[in-house]
Amino acid sequence: MALEIERKFLIHGMDWKNAATSCSFLRQGFVSIGSIGVVRVRLIDDQGVLTIKGPTRGAVRLEYEYEIPVEDAAEMLDELCIRPLIEKTRHCVPFGGLLWEVDVFVGENEGLCVAEVELEQEGQQIELPPWVGAEVTGDPRYYNSSLVRKPFSRWRSEKTDR
Amino acid sequence: MALEIERKFLIHGMDWKNAATSCSFLRQGFVSIGSIGVVRVRLIDDQGVLTIKGPTRGAVRLEYEYEIPVEDAAEMLDELCIRPLIEKTRHCVPFGGLLWEVDVFVGENEGLCVAEVELEQEGQQIELPPWVGAEVTGDPRYYNSSLVRKPFSRWRSEKTDR
Numbered sequence: 001m002a003l004e005i006e007r008k009f010l011i012h013g014m015d016w017k018n019a020a021t022s023c024s025f026l027r028q029g030f031v032s033i034g035s036i037g038v039v040r041v042r043l044i045d046d047q048g049v050l051t052i053k054g055p056t057r058g059a060v061r062l063e064y065e066y067e068i069p070v071e072d073a074a075e076m077l078d079e080l081c082i083r084p085l086i087e088k089t090r091h092c093v094p095f096g097g098l099l100w101e102v103d104v105f106v107g108e109n110e111g112l113c114v115a116e117v118e119l120e121q122e123g124q125q126i127e128l129p130p131w132v133g134a135e136v137t138g139d140p141r142y143y144n145s146s147l148v149r150k151p152f153s154r155w156r157s158e159k160t161d162r
Numbered sequence: 163m164a165l166e167i168e169r170k171f172l173i174h175g176m177d178w179k180n181a182a183t184s185c186s187f188l189r190q191g192f193v194s195i196g197s198i199g200v201v202r203v204r205l206i207d208d209q210g211v212l213t214i215k216g217p218t219r220g221a222v223r224l225e226y227e228y229e230i231p232v233e234d235a236a237e238m239l240d241e242l243c244i245r246p247l248i249e250k251t252r253h254c255v256p257f258g259g260l261l262w263e264v265d266v267f268v269g270e271n272e273g274l275c276v277a278e279v280e281l282e283q284e285g286q287q288i289e290l291p292p293w294v295g296a297e298v299t300g301d302p303r304y305y306n307s308s309l310v311r312k313p314f315s316r317w318r319s320e321k322t323d324r
Binding site: 031032034036037039050052054062064066068072075076079080081082 | 193196198212214216230237243244
């Protein structure tokens with residue numbers, strides 16, 4: 001078992017970029033998005049990863065992650081995963097003794113940029129970087145599985161329509 | 163990629179049992195059952211297996227299978243999988259140059275017994291053992307995912323109700 005405990009924030013400006021130590025391109029999709037959890041396939045540069053996530057309870061969820069052959073991951077993304085796929089560049093940014101991940105989305109979620117940090121325990125005290133804004137932990141609109149069903153580009157067009 | 167090509171039959175009597183060369187106990191569940199496919203977790207004796215299956219087209223479907231830690235499989239079965247779980251004893255029965263698998267269900271599917279044989283290609287000629295009855299390949303009632311939603315024990319009670 002692994003328990004995933006993470007917090008998620010919106011981003012202010014680009015100051016995080018100078019502190020970024022690495023970046024990778026993620027192409028990911030969901031084989032299923034259900035009430036029990038999600039099954040995610042990821043291509044991280046040239047690595048394939050299959051992840052089963054349980055239901056979210058606050059900032060905590062059960063998570064099982066396995067490396068799989070890159071050809072399997074690519075084929076599942078092409079043949080099985082729900083459309084649209086999620087595509088984003090992930091930048092690793094060390095801050096306050098923790099490793100923050102800044103995700104810059106492209107494709108149908110272009111314009112969205114969020115920072116995530118993984119914690120060792122719920123309620124753990126953390127120092128917030130100056131470049132993070134509002135916390136969106138637990139806001140279902142920002143789940144990657146929600147960004148498949150309602151990509152960020154459609155949030156804006158709905159606002160314009162009003 | 164793996165393409166799974168298999169045919170499934172009902173069983174007549176117990177003559178298959180004398181020819182069975184091995185048997186194992188399977189406890190399995192589904193993390194998701196969707197229109198795109200299913201995500202299955204299996205405990206086969208003391209081995210854990212995670213399987214992603216695409217949609218069925220005739221006797222063929224995309225299938226990806228990975229061995230996972232037995233503790234993960236047990237926990238996913240306990241915590242994440244849709245109820246009821248499927249429990250069955252699988253007997254391996256060589257016949258006509260092929261390996262037949264005879265599944266004897268217990269629990270909520272007790273009374274159901276089916277034989278499956280995996281083929282190398284669709285349309286492959288096979289010799290049928292004398293102990294198989296009607297073919298049920300492609301009959302969705304006999305999918306293991308259907309046996310979760312509508313276990314065999316409930317088929318009989320519905321017949322009795324009429």
